[in-house]
Amino acid sequence: MAYVASAPKEPFRLSMLVYDTRYRSYTIQIVVLFLFLAFLAWLLNNTIENLAAKDKDINFSFLFQRAGYDIDQQLIPYTNDSTHGRALFVGLFNTLIVAFFGCILATIIGVFAGVLRLSGNWVVARLMTLYVETFRNIPLLLWIILAFVIFSETAPAPRDFRVTDEMVAAGEAPSAHKILFDSIAFTNRGMNIPRPYLDHPLGSINVLDVPINLSGLAVLALIAIGMWVNGRLLGHAKAVQEETGIRPVTWWKSLVVLFVPVIVLLFALGLHWEIPELKGFNFQGGINVAHSFTALLIAISLYTGAFIAEAVRAGILAISRGQTEAAFALGLRPGRTMRLVILPQALRVIIPPLISQYLNLTKNTTLGMAISYLDLKGTLGGITLNQTGRELECMLLMMAIYLVLSLIIASGMNVFNTAMKLKER
Amino acid sequence: MNKTVLLGTLAASALLAGFASAGTLDDVKARGELICGVNTGLTGFGAPDANGNYQGFDVAVCKAVAAAVLGDPNKVKYVPTTGETRFTALASGEVDMLARNSTWTFSRDNDLKLDFVAVNYYDGQGFMVHKDLGVSSAKELDGATICIQTGTTTELNLADFFKANNIGYTPVTVADDSEAQRQYLAGACDSFTTDASGLAAVRATMPDAENHIILPEIISKEPLGPVVRHGDNNWGDVVRWSYYALVAAEEKGITQANIEEVAASTQDPEVKRILGLEGDLGAMMGLDKEWAKRAIAASGNYGEIFAATIGEGTSIGLARGLNALYTQGGLQYAPPFR
Numbered sequence: 001m002a003y004v005a006s007a008p009k010e011p012f013r014l015s016m017l018v019y020d021t022r023y024r025s026y027t028i029q030i031v032v033l034f035l036f037l038a039f040l041a042w043l044l045n046n047t048i049e050n051l052a053a054k055d056k057d058i059n060f061s062f063l064f065q066r067a068g069y070d071i072d073q074q075l076i077p078y079t080n081d082s083t084h085g086r087a088l089f090v091g092l093f094n095t096l097i098v099a100f101f102g103c104i105l106a107t108i109i110g111v112f113a114g115v116l117r118l119s120g121n122w123v124v125a126r127l128m129t130l131y132v133e134t135f136r137n138i139p140l141l142l143w144i145i146l147a148f149v150i151f152s153e154t155a156p157a158p159r160d161f162r163v164t165d166e167m168v169a170a171g172e173a174p175s176a177h178k179i180l181f182d183s184i185a186f187t188n189r190g191m192n193i194p195r196p197y198l199d200h201p202l203g204s205i206n207v208l209d210v211p212i213n214l215s216g217l218a219v220l221a222l223i224a225i226g227m228w229v230n231g232r233l234l235g236h237a238k239a240v241q242e243e244t245g246i247r248p249v250t251w252w253k254s255l256v257v258l259f260v261p262v263i264v265l266l267f268a269l270g271l272h273w274e275i276p277e278l279k280g281f282n283f284q285g286g287i288n289v290a291h292s293f294t295a296l297l298i299a300i301s302l303y304t305g306a307f308i309a310e311a312v313r314a315g316i317l318a319i320s321r322g323q324t325e326a327a328f329a330l331g332l333r334p335g336r337t338m339r340l341v342i343l344p345q346a347l348r349v350i351i352p353p354l355i356s357q358y359l360n361l362t363k364n365t366t367l368g369m370a371i372s373y374l375d376l377k378g379t380l381g382g383i384t385l386n387q388t389g390r391e392l393e394c395m396l397l398m399m400a401i402y403l404v405l406s407l408i409i410a411s412g413m414n415v416f417n418t419a420m421k422l423k424e425r
Numbered sequence: 426m427n428k429t430v431l432l433g434t435l436a437a438s439a440l441l442a443g444f445a446s447a448g449t450l451d452d453v454k455a456r457g458e459l460i461c462g463v464n465t466g467l468t469g470f471g472a473p474d475a476n477g478n479y480q481g482f483d484v485a486v487c488k489a490v491a492a493a494v495l496g497d498p499n500k501v502k503y504v505p506t507t508g509e510t511r512f513t514a515l516a517s518g519e520v521d522m523l524a525r526n527s528t529w530t531f532s533r534d535n536d537l538k539l540d541f542v543a544v545n546y547y548d549g550q551g552f553m554v555h556k557d558l559g560v561s562s563a564k565e566l567d568g569a570t571i572c573i574q575t576g577t578t579t580e581l582n583l584a585d586f587f588k589a590n591n592i593g594y595t596p597v598t599v600a601d602d603s604e605a606q607r608q609y610l611a612g613a614c615d616s617f618t619t620d621a622s623g624l625a626a627v628r629a630t631m632p633d634a635e636n637h638i639i640l641p642e643i644i645s646k647e648p649l650g651p652v653v654r655h656g657d658n659n660w661g662d663v664v665r666w667s668y669y670a671l672v673a674a675e676e677k678g679i680t681q682a683n684i685e686e687v688a689a690s691t692q693d694p695e696v697k698r699i700l701g702l703e704g705d706l707g708a709m710m711g712l713d714k715e716w717a718k719r720a721i722a723a724s725g726n727y728g729e730i731f732a733a734t735i736g737e738g739t740s741i742g743l744a745r746g747l748n749a750l751y752t753q754g755g756l757q758y759a760p761p762f763r
Contacts, residue, residue, distance in 0.1 A: 054516065054538055055656070068581045070596045080584040157612040159557075188612050189570055189595075280568040281558075281615045282595065291613075372598045372608075378575075383598065386509055386576035389537040 051392070060397070062388040063088065069383050071374050073290055076210045084384045086209075091379030092401065098297055098375065099362040099405075105301035106361060107354070110308025115338060117313055128309070135306035141367050143303055148295035148371040155188040155291075161278050178276075185276050185283045190290040192276035192283040199270025215269055222265055226258045233257065292373040296365065304361045311353040315346035347420050355413040359406050376401060449521050449653070449660035450494065450711055458500050461487035462520035465505040465601055469626045469735040469743075470526055479503040482734040483524040486545060486651050486668055489720040490522065493667045493712060498723035507601050508576035512537055515654060522664050523652040526620060528578045538655040542665035545650050545727075547747035547756050549643035550582050551621035553628060556636050558615060563642035567592035572605045572614035574598075579619050582645040602627060616640075620647050622735065622743055629740040662710045670717035672759035673699055674726035676750060681725035684718065699762050706762060717762075727757060 010016075017027045051057065063085035070080050075093040078086055117128035135143070156176035163174050178185045185192040202214035233253055241247040276286030319342050327337040366377040374382070376398060385394040453459050463479055464471040471481040479487075479501075488498035506514050506525060514520050516538065526548070527533075529541035552563045552571075560566060563586070573580050575598045587594050597614050599605040606627050609617040617624070621643060628634050651668060653661045674680070677696050679687050688700045697703035701714030708714070724730050731748065735741045749755025 056538065068584055070584050070594075072596055072598075080588065152608065152611050152613040189597075189614070281566075282568055282570060284568065288595075369600070372600075374598060378598065382509070383575055383580065387581065389512065389533070391513055 047392070058393060059390070060393055062384070062390050062393070065388075067384065067387075069387065071379060073293060073374065084380075084388065087384055088376070088380045088397075091374060091376040094293075094373070094378075095362075095365050095375040095405075098293065098300065098365045098368065098373075101297055102300045102304065102361050102365070103358050105297065106304035106308055106357070109301060109305030110357075111312050113305060113309035114312025114316065115343075117309060118316055132306045132309050135303050136310070140299065140303045140364055141370055143299040144296055144367055145370055147299045148291060151291040151295055152188050155186055158185075158187045158189065158278060158282050161185065161187070161283075183273070183275055185278070185286075187283065188291075189282065190288050191294065192286045192288050194273035194275050195285070195287045197272055197274045199272070201269060218265060219262060222261045223258075226261060229257045230254050290373075292368065292371045295371055296368040296373050300361055300364055300367075304357055304364070307357050307360075308354060311350050311357065312346070314353075315348075315350035316342055318349045319345050348422055351413065351417045351420055355410055355417070358409055358413060362405060362409060363402060449657050450663055453494055453521055457495060458502050459487060459491040459495065459522075460502045460504060460520045461490075462506045462511055462514050462523040462525055463487065463503045464525045465507055465603075467526065467602055467623060467626050468630050469739065469741040470622070471503075471524070480734070482546070482730060483526060483651075485671075485724040485730040485734065486524040486664075487522070488723040489671055490664055490667045492719040492723035493670070493716040494663060496719060498719075508574050509600065512539060512652075515539065515652060518654075521653075521660070525652075526623065526649045527652055528620075529648045529650055530578060534655075539652050540655050540661045541648075541650045541652050542661050543650050543668045544648040544756075545668060546622060546648075548620040548622045548647040548649050550579050550618060550645040550647060551624050551643055552616045552618045552640040553609070553624045553637055554616045554640060556638055560616075560640065563640045563644065564590050564592070566594065566616060568594065569615040570595040570597060570613070572597045572599055572608050572617045574602060574605055574619055575600060577619070578645070578647065583618055586644040606631070620649070622649075622741075625741050625743050626735070629742070659710060663712065666710065667716070667720045669759040670699060670720045670762075671725075671727040671730065672750070672757050673762055674717075674721045675728040675757075676752070676759060679721055679726060680729055681722055684722050688718065695762055704763075 017023050064083050066080075067082055067084045067087045068080050069087070071078055071087065071090050073094055074090050075097060076086075076090060078090045113128045113131055116124050117132065119125045119128075160176040161174055161178070167174065176187075183194050198215055202218060204211040204213045206212070233250055237248050237250045274285050276283040276288075278284075323341055323345065324337055327341045328334075332340065365375055366381075368375050369378050369382060372378075380394055380401075381398045385391055388394075461484075463481075463484055466472040467481070469481055471479060471483040474480045484503070487501050487503070491501045492498040504514065504520050506520070506523070511523055511525055511527060512533070515523050524545075526546065527541075528548075529544065533539050534541060552566065554560050554566075566587075571583065571594050573583055573596055580596075580598070583594075583596070597608060599608060602619070602623065605617055605619070608614055610631065617627070619627075621639060624639050628637050628639070631637060651664055653664055673695075674684075677687075677693065677699070679696065679699075684700075687696060688702060691697060691700070691702075694703060698706055700718045701707060701716070705714060707716040725733070728745075728750075731745065732738060735743045737744060745753070745755060747756050749757065751758040
């Protein structure tokens with residue numbers, strides 16, 4: 001009772017809880033807290049009682065039972081003998097891959113559209129306005145379905161690629177061809193692209209039942225090392241430039257550092273490409289990118305890109321016109337002015353709304369269910385939920401996963417935001 | 426004191442919830458309307474006609490129940506449900522019963538706490554392909570892309586069938602029949618799989634029906650029937666016997682047209698019991714004497730409903746097959762009315 005001691009003159013009376021403004025706020029807060037807890041308790045109790053009335057319990061053991069269904073797109077190995085828990089992870093990775101590429105694409109589109117919307121070129125600026133307004137004002141679901149329908153209705157069927165003996169004899173060509181040097185098959189089901197294939201792979205290790213490809217890791221490590229060395233090189237060049245005024249030539253050093261080690265490694269491992277071939281009903285071999293993935297990615301990136309474009313435009317407009325004029329006065333061209341002067345300052349305004357756009361994009365991936373994209377909502381919240389009948393458990397689990405996912409993205413972006421923030425000295 | 430009030434509220438709400446789920450039959454009578462979960466649109470089984478009124482083989486069961494309980498086959502509110510939403514809609518009390526080609530399985534019966542009251546259509550899962558594909562057996566579908574409706578038993582049968590035959594496939598999981606049909610017609614999948622009856626119904630609505638064939642393999646048993654919530658046995662009995670009244674009527678030759686005539690002239694004691702002329706079967710489950718008579722008069726007996734909605738005379742053209750009466754080599758059989 002610390003606050004009793006802080007009121008020295010009057011002895012504390014119960015009525016002061018209501019009539020004394022010093023204590024009233026505590027009273028109100030305690031009452032509100034109590035009511036809120038009571039409401040939560042009621043909700044919980046209601047759920048438990050109603051489940052009990054239906055003879056159901058809350059039980060997550062279904063996650064360890066055999067799933068029995070198949071998933072088309074799987075980033076980690078999965079068969080219908082795997083558990084529902086593994087199906088959950090397959091779905092989660094499918095969500096993450098769309099969210100990851102979606103965020104990157106949407107950012108690129110958004111920055112371009114936002115900058116170009118402010119362009120002095122009337123046609124370009126109006127075109128960007130048109131893009132932003134159409135995409136922003138039509139529901140995302142329709143864009144997703146539209147993209148999917150365009151792909152699946154206009155592309156040729158796999159059998160159109162077939163060359164039969166009679167066609168060879170008659171000198172006829174099939175009605176459809178693979179594109180890009182006969183390597184990519186674009187059908188009404190998906191896109192089959194060549195898969196990198198190694199003659200002497202480094203093998204793989206299993207972490208938690210997920211095979212990690214060591215060759216891939218080695219390539220990534222080399223790229224990371226190359227980027228680090230390149231950074232040192234550029235840093236050194238900058239230091240020399242500041243000291244002497246002459247910038248040493250670095251471009252060929254950068255190229256060597258970035259690419260040569262990777263190329264040598266890939267050559268040593270015996271890289272070649274597995275080209276998709278038509279066998280039976282479909283193209284076999286290569287990587288099959290289903291249209292549900294492509295359509296979802298394109299629609300979601302264009303849609304979110306429109307919002308990001310507005311955030312970028314707001315950020316640029318927030319920078320005073322004097323900055324541009326000052327940069328022009330120093331002789332900087334418009335492109336460099338934007339890149340070196342305006343955008344770095346505008347980023348501080350852009351990043352906070354960008355965070356919420358990334359979160360929106362990640363959560364919007366659930367709309368992929370409309371075009372049969374099996375993400376987390378499709379596996380855990382769709383087929384698993386239906387086959388096991390564990391609605392409450394699946395929903396709670398799914399909400400928890402999306403919550404954690406969003407919190408991770410938000411905290412990551414907040415770190416970035418803090419790094420970009422105006423440093424006040 | 427606050428706590429007591431809270432506990433009191435909790436107890437009261439729990440009691441109310443208990444009462445609400447006590448008797449679906451009483452609820453339906455009090456409401457004056459039967460809420461029936463049906464398919465979002467499967468021609469012949471349950472789909473809105475040109476005037477927006479639901480018609481079909483499954484819908485006829487709803488009508489029979491409404492006629493038996495409320496005296497009017499039109500006092501039904503149809504709630505379209507998808508493969509995903511149907512059981513939740515039933516379990517939550519949103520609908521009183523489901524008459525929506527749902528397969529009776531062990532886990533649905535026990536784990537989902539549902540009761541399948543009867544089997545109104547004995548079905549099995551089949552495959553439909555385009556003639557041009559040159560496939561004559563499902564076992565030749567190695568590597569094919571196959572459209573399946575999610576949330577159904579077909580999904581699991583499909584995985585099992587391909588595994589058993591050691592062949593591979595690419596699944597395309599779609600939400601409902603119409604989307605599956607669109608993707609199949611667009612060529613996004615080589616084959617569409619669902620219950621053979623559903624395939625026939627889908628094919629009937631295709632512009633080029635003659636170019637599509639249903640493969641001979643039937644890869645599963647799919648006993649389809651009306652479903653009610655587990656635990657309300659009285660309501661389950663009402664739905665079950667309303668359905669069996671239709672089958673019994675076919676067995677006894679009672680049709681929509683001759684029902685009054687039969688009622689006036691029959692000497693068969695079982696027919697008399699069914700039509701409420703003798704004994705009081707209806708009272709045993711809380712209905713009046715003429716419940717079964719009204720159920721039969723609603724859309725006719727089982728055979729009439731079959732012929733009018735999905736039979737060989739319709740565009741769907743399904744043979745009676747397993748669904749013929751037991752006297753004609755089928756499986757349809759009504760327990761005795763006594």
